[in-house]
Amino acid sequence: MTGHDRPAAGFARAQDGTALAYQHHGQGPPLVLLAGQANNHHWWDGVRGDFHTVRSTLTLDLRGTGDSGKPEGPYCVRQFADDVVAVLDALGIARADVYGTSMGGRVAQHLAIRHPQRVGRLVLGCTSPGGAHAVERDASVRRSLAQPDAQAVRRVLADLMYTPLWRAAHPGPYHTLGDPRMPAHARRGHLIASNGHDAWSELPRIAAPTLILHGGQDRLTPPDNLALLASRIPGARTHLFPHARHAYFEECRNEAGKLVRQFLTGEN
Template sequence: MTVSSTAQGRDGVRIAYQCTGVGPPLVLLAGQANNHHWWDAVREDFCDVRTTVTIDYRGTGDSDRPARGYSTKTFAEDVVAVLDDLGIDRADVYGTSMGGRVAQWLAARHARRVRALVLGCTSPGGEHGIERDANVRRSLAQSDQAASRRAVEELMYTPAYLAAHPGPHSTLGDPTMPAHARRGHRRASDGHDGWPLLPAITAPTLVMHGTDDRLNPTANAPLLAGRIPFARMRLISGARHAYFEEFRAVAGPLVLDFLTDRPDAVAASAG
């Protein structure tokens, strides 16, 4: 059974969240301009052994949609508000894409609250982050909405997966978001610079990425793993941005094995 409720951010904004599953808490953080449905295809992979907690970022889903207040740092504070509302002192955190940027703030500024950290298909941002190439930027900026959406799908999934799973896909953005919230999310992600934060992360950290990710280039993974003390890195061969969904049979066990602190099992799954 899924329990849904709301917490209140420091500025009074209502943040919707959802809990389901059993066991120690695992916070799942979605990508830019997405709500908790980002995790729909894979959430059940964790629910037998983890109480999963998702949120609707401010501007998405059932959360408030303020005119201002969008940044990865603020999103991280909203996660803390949700943990406080649930009475959770410490949790494992799995952030993907922009959610990984949010998780960097959470783990660096609220180290006591994060037991273990997984950063998926994300980057440090700022001057040290590796940006997507010009061809990808042009494909996303097309005025034809159908063509732009198709470009996003092709960056998220392989052609073979799209042929077998034509959609709809829950990772392409919250269609109910107002324009100002979309702009806020874009500025939040683009404005993130986690480089100074990363050495302050003390939680055991796993960095995951698909080898064929062009939306958030794979070269960001070794940057993160090299900057965060004692971080491990696992690359999933052939995966694009939504590695966690298309390659769930590999990605899910990797995450769970890491969170249960079985490094030998992590290495075996990666092979």
């Protein structure tokens, strides 16, 4: 199947039979875009078109989100990485560049570790190595995200994602605050999967050229994780957006998009 005749959307099947919804936009070599925890492919709506001058973009709804199946679980990031491979197989894509942010960056790490032949260039955004070596969010952030009022949690998430100045100029709606259609068991499964991530010992096995991006004011995944990842991934390049929060890819869209495009095409 060539890039010109791949369907724009459809379903693949995971190894356990779970339906995996995917969305393919544009023409050219594929760039897989992986969203954050408990979010569907709409996470990328604001920026995916920025890559279409150099790549087509392939998103998927990870199990538990969007139009994909929502099995009881358990879920883990290694399983999510294998699900990405199932989508690539269904579309006849032997190798793709990969850009993962937040939990999607954790999935991308395992994809590059477990399936190195499937990953061309790798971009990791606002993510961490996980485990004991990671720098975790502080207790006040955890408490604010654990409150029972769903609307209050969305307000907290919006503040963690974007600076007040940017939100004032961009009143939303925001696509990074969680998939509202997720059942409770899938939401818990994503949280457990993300918390269970630990790639520290395996990161030196990543052979793909790697670019690591992070917001300097990120309290959801503290920016010290950028240097930790770079210290473990051979030859990794880094860039910090000093005034951005977790969703740097939207708030610093022009700069971040340009950096990623240049990296994908070997211009930097």
